[in-house]
Amino acid sequence: LISDGSVVCAEALWDHVTMDDQELGFNAGDVIEVMDATNREWWWGRVADGEGWFPASFVRLRVNQDEPADDEALGPGRRGAGDGGDAEAQGSRDQMRTNVINEILSTERDYIKHLRDICEGYLRQCRKRADMFSEEQLRTIFGNIEDIYRCQKAFVKALEQKFNRERPHLSELGACFLEHQADFQIYSEYCNNHPNACVELSRLAKLSKYVYFFEACRLLQKMIDISLDGFLLTPVQKICKYPLQLAELLKDFKDVEAALHAMKNVAQLINERKRRLENIDKIAHLGMAHPTPAGSALYRLTPKAPLTPTLPLPALGRPYYLTRQKHPALPTSLPQQQVLALAEPKRKPSTFWHSISRLAPFRK
Template sequence: LRVNQDEPMEDYPLKVEGGKEDDSRRFGMGQTTKDQMRTNVINEIISTERDYIKHLKDICEGYIKQCRKRADMFTEEQLKTIFGNIEDIYRCQKKFVKALEKKFNKDHPHLSEVGSCFLEYQTEFQIYSEYCNNHPNACMELSRLTKVNKYVYFFEACRLLQKMIDISLDGFLLTPVQKICKYPLQLAELLKYTNPQHRDFKDVEAALNAMKNVARLINERKRRLENIDKIAQWQSSIEDWEGEDVLVRSSELIYSGELAKISHPQAKSQQRMFFLFDHQL
């Protein structure tokens, strides 16, 4: 998961100051057109959330529930590896879509004030961090299982019984990763068509920054886990390791390179490979 948090701010509408016209008027976009564009973005947000809820429901009820009935094929640990915390995400998203629908103005969608919903759930959305970090493990476990025909047939039967579209399970499990990446893009588009005088403007602006921060946090946690994994692999490659594990105090390799070891002034220098980790000095 890597999200570009640095969207060009020049695309966003400018606040009206000193009687100057806003972006929509300077570029020839009338208010009616801008309201229609905002309506389109709002409708897309609501529609995609409803589709996403159905998608999560299909995974939880179509796959996980069926897998739990087959203890002869799956351990609980395997299911945790394959599906991560997607059930927690499903519960969170059900509440989120209800909050969105309460703020949705059916008669005048462009007047909907949805920014506060994203602000309210920004902390809960951090549960995506665990899911995104686990996703590579899920892919590896699925790849291992689908080399055995009975698992291929079982997963296909689950899909057909739930009447899901013709996509493999690993494709379905990628959706939450894509979803958390899409929120900043949707909010940037919404902000673009929200007038500074709109009651939702400040909340949408804050929500965009909040969701960028969520994506940034997820990326940072993923980077740390990748660093920890690299350190663990590095240490396991060294024979006859002595002392405590590097990971007891460190989580990042700061620098590595060759240094010359000199025991005393007259001694011949010896080339050594040195590694500098955080919190070791």
């Protein structure tokens, strides 16, 4: 990524708030100078007068590092250069589009591998252990990630068909986003369920046998050194990143403009469904303790801020460079069958759907 001691610039996608003096705090939209990217997950960078570590997933590298901001940046020798200057500017725009399109395809291929590792490395292994995980428990942890995996495979195939290998800047990727607009709505269910997955994984993390089991899954799949909840956060981040990528392509191309609006609508739809679910959940818990007549203030839902790429994501916790050694060490003398041979925990039934049955006016 960085060679010969050069420095590249990245734009912050979300706020990064930290109390650690070794981490770099910034706001969404800030431009960060990336000085060290040898670690895939945590980079070292500088913003304003501060330096420190920050999560690589919170930023996006600028597609064209040398692109001038306006005519003033071109210098007096290049302003008013006539046809030669116009041709050079057009070449720069074509190169920028090429870089963006290559970035979209590259990140999509990486994302497919990421989803496959979760489905095959974790979910498939969990299903083999019916003594440890029930189907309801797996649905809580992984949500509909298999549906997302199937959707993304079809989407990547469509992108590959639209990709112009000889002249990448002429690739018409916007049409692919429009064709699959409805498919992306399945992310709504996943995003709504993600907080429940975090709660369940936090509970299982207190039981050593589950900690060892998940670590064994990661090692067998040869995945990078991140906990399962970190892997499961990626789809939430991915659906927010699409509008940012499409905005880079948005010039005079109608399909890309329509695709950008489509992906923004998907984000708004996900936010609206999540808002409804959260309000129904709150009313259900309040109704159990204090029954309230219909028409009271508790039944008036309050709108929340829209889910956009500029919203801060939940804190990732301490950097991996500080916690890398905290993964449990698996006994090397045990065969794989004994590593995964664990007992079934006692489960406490949820009262949510029992209480939600009392709220008939809110059921569709």
